Amino acid sequence: MIVQKTKIIPQKIGVFDSGAGGISVLKSLIHSHNFEEIIYYGDTARVPYGVRSPETIAQYSLEALEFFKSFNLDLLVIACNTVSAYGLKAMQEVAPYPIIGVIEPGVLALKNKLANKDSKILILGTKATIQSKLYSKLLSVEGYHNTFGLATSLFVPIVEEGIFEGAILDSTIAHYFKQYPQTPDAIILGCTHFPLIANSITNFYPKKPLLIHSGEAIMEYLHSSYILKNFNKPAQVKFYASDAVENLEKIANLWLN
Secondary structure, three states, rough: OOOOOOOOOOOOEEEEEEOOOHHHHHHHHHHHOOOEEEEHHHHHHHHOOOOOHHHHHHHHHHHHHHHHHOOOOEEEOOOOOOHHHHHHHHHHOOOOOOOOOOOOHHHHHHHHHOOOOOOEEEEEOOOOHHHHHHHHHHHHOOOOOOOEEEEEHHHHHHHHHHOOOOOHHHHHHHHHHHOOOOOOOOOEEEEOOHHHHHHHHHOOOOOOOOOOOOHHHHHHHHHEEEEOOOOOOEEEEEEEEOOOHHHHHHHHHHHOO
């Protein structure tokens, strides 16, 4: 995977997610101070995407582009692994600006941090993301063949309920991770909700594995691919949603703090 730096300097960017999960990516973008304005759009009326068919996910993704038409963006970040798996290519074919998903940056981040190609890699995600096998395919291209995809869809509503630790979460983690009892060398958090429960995830295993976080991976990818400006204050963020934008803003205030 060769990344060539372009001369494009993105200052006004969009962030698209099926709902609130992309706020974990947004947090990394805000803290970077590399952008002047960020437009966040969550398709909250139709969340979750992870249980939809590939065709429906692709259609919803293209419809999201219609929303962003009036904002004159320099770049769009797809802060959703499911959309990155099934809708990214279709969006890139019609958009007038670059669109970056989270899966390729996640693979690049792992490659930069984990030299041993025999490492055990656990990939967590929604059913749709895991069924796409895109993480495993891209990792295989890079020489990593010891991968295991695990659909952990119940993590999403748990996080949305504001449960980031405790008995409910721990029992759900134990329920899923009994399918992968060996300690992995790395865990890819293949859903943007999962960084909020990262500590509980890693605490399941006796030795803490390397974690790949979509927000951090996106920033690493953007720094390697684009010329970025540095601003002396965080980006101005505007929130939009297909339903109940006030609920999205409440979640953002909680998660960003």
